[in-house]
Amino acid sequence: GNSVTQMEGPVTLSEEAFLTINCTYTATGYPSLFWYVQYPGEGLQLLLKATKADDKGSNKGFEATYRKETTSFHLEKGSVQVSDSAVYFCALLRSNDYKLSFGAGTTVTVRA
């Protein structure tokens, strides 16, 4: 079946540090891959996505590249801010499907 494995947290960083959250997946076919973010007290929001191999999704300074050879979709940001403190979820959507499969989430705390 489909599964998503992401780096366990919590992760604590200083402002302007480099952030990477690892995500690997298991799925047949060619799924779409997503990163969702959940800020404190808010709902899940789509951060970025990639729909085919070698695509790079980017938003708010975050990037992730769909690597089919390593079945990975690692999230990176070069210089984090306190406002990036949140829980980050990696997710996949199979071809022609409608339901998302999520990883367990990684809590990121950025200190000033």
Next chain:
Amino acid sequence: GAGVSQSPRYKVAKRGQDVALRCDPISGHVSLFWYQQALGQGPEFLTYFQNEAQLDKSGLPSDRFFAERPEGSVSTLKIQRTQQEDSAVYLCASSFGVARTEAFFGQGTRLTVV
């Protein structure tokens, strides 16, 4: 409305009580999803509606869970005879299309069964 709205935001239920959780999707969105998020875990799919039709209820954990969307808009997730293991955040999401379209999530309802 501007986004997906869920109510109540928090619900405390005594074991054995019935609860009803409401979801107002974004106007015009065809697809509606319910997910369950246990503490420290990612959301898990419960059920899917396309307009008023419940096309997939494979994720509902037991027959105590029931969902409806009678007019293809507002949806209600009902849990009968709540148990402690039902404690979780229940997320509703909606999307304009069917497959492979962005889903917009509500803030969730945190259910605590005591």
